[in-house]
Amino acid sequence: MSKNVKLVGVGGQGTILSTKILTQALLNAGYDVKMSEIHGMSQRGGSVSSDIRFGDHVSSPVVEKGSADFLVAFEQMEAVRYLDYLKPGGILIVNDLKINSMLTQAGKVKYPEDIIEYLKTRENTYIFDATSVATKLGNARVLNIVLLGTLVKAMGLENLPIEKAIEDLVKPRFIDINKQAFNIGLSMM
Amino acid sequence: MKKIFTGNEAVARGVYEAGVVYASAYPGTPSTEILENIGTYKEIVAEWAPNEKVALESVIGASIAGGRSLASMKHVGVNVAADPLFTFAYTGVTAGSVLITADEPGMHSSQNEQDNRNYAKFAKIAMLEPSNSQEAKDMMIDAFDISERFNTPVLFRMTTRVCHSKSVVELGERVEQDLIPYEKNFSKYVAVPAIGRQLRHSVEERLNKLADFSETTKWNKVYTNGSKVGVIASGIAFEYAKEAFNDTADYLKLGFTNPLPTKLIEEFCDQHEKVYIIEENDPYIEEFVRSLGKECYGKDIFPYTGEMTPDVIRRVVLEQEMDVIEPREDLIVNRPPTFCSGCPHRGFFYELGKKRKKIIVAGDIGCYSLAVGEPYNLMDWLICMGAAFSSGHGAQTVIDKNPDDSRRLVSIMGDSTFFHTGINSLINTVYNKGKTINVILDNRITGMTGQQDNPGSGFKLQNEENEPMDIEKIVKAIGIKHVRKINPNDLKLVKETINWALELEEASVIITDWPCVLKKQYKDEDVEMYPKAWQTKDMVLQDKCVGCKACMRSGCPSLVFDAENKKMHIDETTCVGCDVCLQICPYDAIVKDEKYV
Numbered sequence: 001m002s003k004n005v006k007l008v009g010v011g012g013q014g015t016i017l018s019t020k021i022l023t024q025a026l027l028n029a030g031y032d033v034k035m036s037e038i039h040g041m042s043q044r045g046g047s048v049s050s051d052i053r054f055g056d057h058v059s060s061p062v063v064e065k066g067s068a069d070f071l072v073a074f075e076q077m078e079a080v081r082y083l084d085y086l087k088p089g090g091i092l093i094v095n096d097l098k099i100n101s102m103l104t105q106a107g108k109v110k111y112p113e114d115i116i117e118y119l120k121t122r123e124n125t126y127i128f129d130a131t132s133v134a135t136k137l138g139n140a141r142v143l144n145i146v147l148l149g150t151l152v153k154a155m156g157l158e159n160l161p162i163e164k165a166i167e168d169l170v171k172p173r174f175i176d177i178n179k180q181a182f183n184i185g186l187s188m189m
Numbered sequence: 190m191k192k193i194f195t196g197n198e199a200v201a202r203g204v205y206e207a208g209v210v211y212a213s214a215y216p217g218t219p220s221t222e223i224l225e226n227i228g229t230y231k232e233i234v235a236e237w238a239p240n241e242k243v244a245l246e247s248v249i250g251a252s253i254a255g256g257r258s259l260a261s262m263k264h265v266g267v268n269v270a271a272d273p274l275f276t277f278a279y280t281g282v283t284a285g286s287v288l289i290t291a292d293e294p295g296m297h298s299s300q301n302e303q304d305n306r307n308y309a310k311f312a313k314i315a316m317l318e319p320s321n322s323q324e325a326k327d328m329m330i331d332a333f334d335i336s337e338r339f340n341t342p343v344l345f346r347m348t349t350r351v352c353h354s355k356s357v358v359e360l361g362e363r364v365e366q367d368l369i370p371y372e373k374n375f376s377k378y379v380a381v382p383a384i385g386r387q388l389r390h391s392v393e394e395r396l397n398k399l400a401d402f403s404e405t406t407k408w409n410k411v412y413t414n415g416s417k418v419g420v421i422a423s424g425i426a427f428e429y430a431k432e433a434f435n436d437t438a439d440y441l442k443l444g445f446t447n448p449l450p451t452k453l454i455e456e457f458c459d460q461h462e463k464v465y466i467i468e469e470n471d472p473y474i475e476e477f478v479r480s481l482g483k484e485c486y487g488k489d490i491f492p493y494t495g496e497m498t499p500d501v502i503r504r505v506v507l508e509q510e511m512d513v514i515e516p517r518e519d520l521i522v523n524r525p526p527t528f529c530s531g532c533p534h535r536g537f538f539y540e541l542g543k544k545r546k547k548i549i550v551a552g553d554i555g556c557y558s559l560a561v562g563e564p565y566n567l568m569d570w571l572i573c574m575g576a577a578f579s580s581g582h583g584a585q586t587v588i589d590k591n592p593d594d595s596r597r598l599v600s601i602m603g604d605s606t607f608f609h610t611g612i613n614s615l616i617n618t619v620y621n622k623g624k625t626i627n628v629i630l631d632n633r634i635t636g637m638t639g640q641q642d643n644p645g646s647g648f649k650l651q652n653e654e655n656e657p658m659d660i661e662k663i664v665k666a667i668g669i670k671h672v673r674k675i676n677p678n679d680l681k682l683v684k685e686t687i688n689w690a691l692e693l694e695e696a697s698v699i700i701t702d703w704p705c706v707l708k709k710q711y712k713d714e715d716v717e718m719y720p721k722a723w724q725t726k727d728m729v730l731q732d733k734c735v736g737c738k739a740c741m742r743s744g745c746p747s748l749v750f751d752a753e754n755k756k757m758h759i760d761e762t763t764c765v766g767c768d769v770c771l772q773i774c775p776y777d778a779i780v781k782d783e784k785y786v
Contacts, residue, residue: 010524023355027193034321035193035355038297044559045746046526060432061321061354061425064500066511077524083516100749101524102563106741107750112520122514140762 002055004063005151008082009074010099011048014144017169019050022148024165026054029157034061045102047078072151074130074144075099076115091154092125095147126150128188134181139174142181149185158186194358196351199322200289201226202358203329204259207285208366209233211251213244215609216638217263218298219352220291224261225641228650232363237641237650240574240609241266245288246273252286252342253378255369257333261289264305265573269610271308274342276380278312279388281340281395284369285333289345291352294469295496300554300573302494304470309344309447313392315399316344316447317408318424322356328408328444330361339399340391344447348469350425350496400448408444409453415439419461421454421474421485426497430467433502438465449477458483465506469497525562530747531723531765532556533632533677533703538565539743539769540683541599547691548626549588551581553602553611556636556705560601564744575610577602582614582623589624597691598625604660605635605643612663618696619668626690627669627698630677631660632705633715640707647712654712664698677701680772706765725766726782729757733778740770740779 005022009015016037023035037050051063063085071086072093073079079094086092096116104111119125128150134143145166152160166178194202197220204212204227212235214224228235238244241262251258262270267290274288290305309316317332319325325347332343376384403409414436422430423443430440441457443449458464458478466475466487475487490505491497503509528535538560541548545567552558552568553576561568572580581600588594602611607629618625635641642648647657661674671693675682683701690697704711704719736755741748747764750757759770759779771779 011526023193027191027357032357033193033355036350037353038349044526044529044556045524047524058356059428060499061350061356061428062496062498064498064511066500066513077521080516080520081524084513086514088512088514100746101522102527102744102746103522103525105746105748105750106564106744107738108563109522112522115520118517118520 002053002058003070003155004068005052005070005072005155006049006063006068006082006085007052007072007074008047008049008078010078011045013048013074014141015048015050015074018144018148019052021145021162021165021169022152023052024169025160025162026052028161028164032056032058034058036061047081049082070151070155072147074147077101077112079119080115089124092119092122093147093150093154094119094125094127095130095143096127097129097131126154126189130185133184133188137177137181137184139177142177145178145181146185146188149182149187150189152182153186153189190360192358192360193355194322194326195222195353195355196319196322196325196347197222197353198226199325199358200319200329200345200347201230202360203326205230205233206326206361206363207330207333208257208364209259209333210256210368211248212236212259212261213238213247214261215239215241215244215266216635216641217266217291218638219293219349220261220263220266220289220347221638221641222352223289223291224650227259235650237643239644241270242273245270245277248286248288249273249277252282252284254371255284257284257286257366259287259289262291263299264290264292264303265299265301266290267305267308269574274308275312277342278314279380279385279392280378281391282336282342283371284366285336287329287332287336287343287345289347292346292348292470294348297349300571302470304473305344306346306446306473307471309346312344313396314344314447315339315341316346316445318346318444318446319351320424320427320442320444321351322354322358324444325351326358331408335402339395339402341395341399346424346446348425396448400451403445403448403450404452406445409450410442410444411453411457412440412442417462419457419464420467421457421464421478422467423474424469426467426469429497429499429502430465432499433507443474446474449474451481454478455481455483458485467491467497467502526559527562527746528556528559528744529706530745530763531706531767533701533705533767534560534630535743535745535767536680536769537628537630537677537683537701538567539773540680540687542567543684544687544691547596548599549584549596551577551584551598551600553577553606554637555603555606557601557603557630564742574606575602575614577606578611578614578625578627579617581625581627582618582621585623585625599628600625601628601630603636604629604631604633604645607660608644608658612667615664615669615698616667623696624694625696627696629660629664629698629700631700631702632708633657634705634708636705636707640705640709647715648710660700664700669696669698671695671697672700673697674700674702677703678767678769680769721766723765724785726761726764726785727759727766727768727771727779728761728782729759730778730780731756731758733776735776735778737775739775740773743769743773745770
């Protein structure tokens with residue numbers, strides 16, 4: 001059996017780094033892992049997503065609609081945009097953050113107001129303010145690793161060698177704060 | 190040793206292990222990281238070329254001179270390189286030579302969905318198609334052996350999901366290849382008509398030998414599950430098919446796909462009651478299967494466009510619809526990509542937008558293509574690399590035929606696109622006495638693909654410093670008489686310069702000179718040229734802001750409107766102090782943040 005994870009957000013939020021860390025940790029733990037990301041145009045503040053599939057054996061690297069066991073949205077509206085990728089009973093983790101798109105910023109369209117209320121109506125939905133947690137830690141950018149902590153706990157894989165993967169993939173001066181962010185994430189879930 | 194690699198990292202590793210000594214490319218999604226990764230191996234000379242034609246030609250020279258060589262490009266890049274490719278197909282190689290094409294089913298970052306497998310058939314050369322990272326590495330090593338054994342360039346076809354997916358790869362060691370001492374070989378390499386006619390026959394003989402090889406190579410393989418249903422697939426589509434059919438089907442996995450293996454396919458079709466062809470883009474395999482008189486299901490039931498992901502296969506073949514949550518559409522607003530905070534293109538497009546009714550804008554490929562969206566809406570067309578100057582010239586010629594139409598053509602491209610093929614287009618405009626306004630947005634880097642160096646950036650791919658080419662001097666040497674180089678963050682200057690160009694009756698060039706906010710490395714001279722670039726921040730004086738949102742017409746993502754107190758503020762973490770909004774504000778409510786001056 002394979003498990004499917006999808007991380008979504010806005011270009012620049014660090015979805016790809018958290019995906020890399022989780023992928024490396026799963027590999028080190030002995031799983032067959034495939035990961036897929038789409039970048040290019042989306043680096044410029046567009047919507048971004050990356051997929052991880054793991055298990056005994058994995059063929060396709062892509063998480064399809066209706067098949068994600070876990071969907072982690074780094075931003076509110078992105079949670080709704082990719083909701084159809086989640087299995088109907090799957091776990092949804094949402095960072096309670098609004099980031100304007102050019103359309104809402106230019107005032108052409110309003111940023112939708114009641115996203116969190118809408119998402120709360122479904123079961124297995126967990127909403128966190130990872131941005132504030134990261135800011136309190138001293139670097140708003142580690143919100144991606146806070147969310148990774150909540151995800152790993154939700155997956156029931158607290159023993160994954162995530163700290164080792166952080167050491168391998170993060171610049172030395174940011175290792176400590178990323179480890180702290182991960183552990184706080186674990187404890188939040 | 191095992192590593193988890195993207196297809197691009199894996200293929201670069203294969204190039205290294207194959208003993209390649211020279212590689213050249215022009216960046217393009219999803220191929221860019223291939224050369225970047227090859228560049229990390231010091232045994233290989235890896236270079237960015239100004240365009241794909243030049244990259245392939247350099248690689249051809251390296252092969253003739255006796256060293257294994259590789260060119261890499263995105264699918265549309267092969268169009269640019271097609272001219273040398275088709276003759277290289279005739280001459281063949283001395284040392285092995287491989288051309289990687291990175292195709293884009295689904296068009297994630299491209300203007301079209303062309304299927305470059307057709308190029309292998311068209312040019313009559315061997316082709317390999319990996320399905321995952323391990324195969325990308327292993328096949329690349331074999332590609333060089335095939336190239337040398339059959340005297341053929343090899344087309345190595347990857348797709349976005351092979352390039353950008355990670356999977357586990359077992360690494361090997363580099364096997365050094367002796368350079369083949371160069372000897373003049375007139376009848377092989379001088380493609381004049383008399384020799385071309387001889388080579389034409391050897392191309393056909395080679396195809397016959399390759400067709401035999403295709404029947405026996407390990408890359409074309411049957412996997413049996415004892416099913417009456419057969420699936421023929423290549424590339425990533427094979428992984429998708431395995432995911433969808435699992436062990437309910439037998440598979441003919443095709444990795445060597447030009448020429449296709451006639452007997453293998455005939456036998457496989459004869460042994461199965463139903464045969465599905467799972468392939469992305471064109472019915473390349475399907476048409477071959479049908480030409481053998483075999484029945485199959487292909488594009489008659491599968492979509493002709495997009496990715497052939499497992500859900501697509503399940504829907505079509507197994508009539509399985511996934512149970513999917515339907516999100517509330519009213520809670521989703523599009524999020525198109527946009528210029529970064531501090532992007533030097535912003536100021537230019539803000540001012541150009543004021544002339545909207547007087548101009549027609551010919552666009553090009555690069556970050557500035559984002560000016561097609563909000564709040565600029567400033568691009569009338571976008572065709573291919575380097576086409577802004579030439580298509581603008583053609584358009585202006587026709588517009589001028591209409592005495593009632595006085596609109597001016599503004600043709601816009603970046604520095605890397607100018608070096609790519611824009612330089613030829615500008616020569617055309619000058620030679621033919623055109624009168625377009627030609628803008629080179631020089632941010633001193635190849636931006637859209639992820640900050641690759643180019644002839645104007647001052648560095649080579651493997652970080653060696655070089656003298657940046659002076660675009661202003663090049664433009665003047667071509668014969669443009671009216672040239673101005675400006676700082677695009679100085680809105681008054683931008684406005685004056687656009688007005689100056691609109692008044693001229695001859696072709697002009699405006700060079701906007703400010704580095705990309707994401708540019709990774711600078712020379713000392715650059716630091717002096719762009720004082721305090723990205724080191725300051727702007728802020729909104731809350732008592733002066735009236736909430737008119739005029740600044741938002743700049744389209745900067747660091748500007749945030751606070752709905753509660755109806756005033757703007759600037760996001761301190763992302764602002765880099767370009768001052769464009771500061772100059773737009775009619776109430777002087779935006780100032781330099783003293784903390785960062």
